[in-house]
Amino acid sequence: MVSYAPAIRNMDQGRRAVAARFVASRVLIYGALLLWAFICLFPIYWTITTSFKSAVDVTQGHLVPWVDFQPDWKGWRSLGLSPDTIFQTSTVRSEFLARFENSVINSVGAALLALVLGSLAAYGLSRFRYKFGFMRNDDILFFFISQLILPPVVLALPFLVLYKALALLDTDIGLILIYTLSVLPIVIWIMRDQFDSIPVELDEAALVDGLSVWGVFMRIIVPLALPGMVAAFILSLVLCWNEYFFAALLTGTDAKTLPVMVASQTGSQGINWWSMAALSAAAIAPLAIIGVLLERYIIKGLTAGAVK
């Protein structure tokens, strides 16, 4: 109580100081927030606007459309995706769409496969006790999670040789298998966290009611774990969509994915900025949209198991 007395006496003075400090800290906080938001968003803004620029606008560093420069469909026309070319045949566009389709098939296929395999394993590890030789539950879980440390480069060349022998080079199946293995540890991690948070009494009650072990899983647990499954699926989708290393080594023509196409364009000298910008914008658009709409699930997926 004693320490309050001087505070009351200086209340007026103190209040003004506190207010000043409050304003200063607000300015600092919002300043920092805006600065970082600018750092995050400017490259995206730059890419999108550049896809509408002509050569002069690029070299003179014009930034703001309709103020600095008159936007034009230039970049998108070269991709065959501008309003005036969208109904004409375009080899670039069909190439782009083929790559886009491959990326969709690969990432959705791998994310689904990983989700099925990973959810089953995670549920088993969360509910039952296993003994495979010397391996107990914790060892099995560690065995799965530890796959995460394998750098792609370790598997890439053996896979090149194996896929050649298996005739899986340059196929969608081949890429799906390898993408599945790269996201499987993450799915298992997220899903075990999810299953651990569902009370085991639910399983027991359902077993008493006469459901089999698999019946419990399919009818009771899966519906409850759905948000976690969506999170694991979206996160896997993001990682597979952006993957470049394996795709660059293991595909040639047919199964090439979008990142490989973008990379091959970047490599060629003297490529037009506007078409590169349009291509990059088109490549990042699906995930940028997913990021804005499904941010909640991505955060849920990222933070599973890390915070308890």
Added chain:
Amino acid sequence: MSTAAALNDGRHQPPAYVVTAGRVNAGRWLIVLATIALLALIMVQVLYVNGRTTLGFETWRPLLYAYIAWAAALSGGLLLSRGEAGERAMFVLPAVLFTVAVVIFPTLFGFYIASLDWNLSAFDGPKFAGLANLFELFADGSYWNALLNMVFYVLAVGAEYAIAFGLALLLNAEIRARKFFRVAFLLPFMLSPVAVSWMIGKSLLEYRFGPAATLARMLGWENPAFFASPWLARISIEMMDAWVSIPFIMILLLAGLQALPREVLEAAKVDGASSWQSFWRVTFPLMAPVSITALLIRIIFKLKLADIVINVTSGGPGGATDTVSSYIYRVYRDRSNVGYGTALAMFYLILIIIFLTVLLKATSRWRRVGGKA
């Protein structure tokens, strides 16, 4: 694991259905026969490839199907012979069989390839080279240079962590439009590193017209060449990688901050701690487990860094920005020698395993990764 124990001790389990001796035998025979069939098929194919027999397949693809069929037979056999326990094993078995087929087997196979002199584009097949690749590796200055660069990249995770912590604190403060800022801060994580390579590396930082170069000139730096000198190039690459991955660390730390017990922070305030003190004495120590987790995962991913380097600098200038992955990629592209490339990769894998084991042991007191939570 306590929850699992409760179910497993099985007070409430329905009586396990009777597994007759006949079923057990049928199950065992199924597994044995399927295994024999798979091994026989492998033998036939090996003999065919070596030219001993004329009976065999054009490619190894049928063996993939044989493995899948074997896996199905194994599952069926376990279900028959083990009953309830077999049903439980079915949850983990698919993932285990998958992982063995696509991770364990290729990794072991990789150690074999690493001992070969094998140029994929040449006509003569693999030649056994013993430890020759390993000796070449020790003499390969570029490889050691790439390893040294990895040390820099891993140390730079510390800076990424500091920035991410600051951002997490900002997002955790009482602010308006929190959702907007969170989405904006998360966006770089969603973008493909290859696209980022162009968007930032090849256009924003471009020497002639890039806005970043223009800005640098305005600020008085006459020659803003971001990829010309070794250290600058390395830092530029690191900045791009940080741009993509800071959101990930930030999200983990933010979740940690939100889970902090409020009473403790309020108690610190009541005790008259300044916000600076309460951060360093209360928040930061309480955040240790989350921080260690975030740092470990980030380091694991950092050790895989390749895409941005391959697409922006291809390791240049003079190998200054090379990561181990990008170097091996280039070695393979230039020489198509899978033997040597794999030897480099396997040596790297061993180094990583040692490094991470030490790191896991050293941090095991605070960490929550790896199952032994």
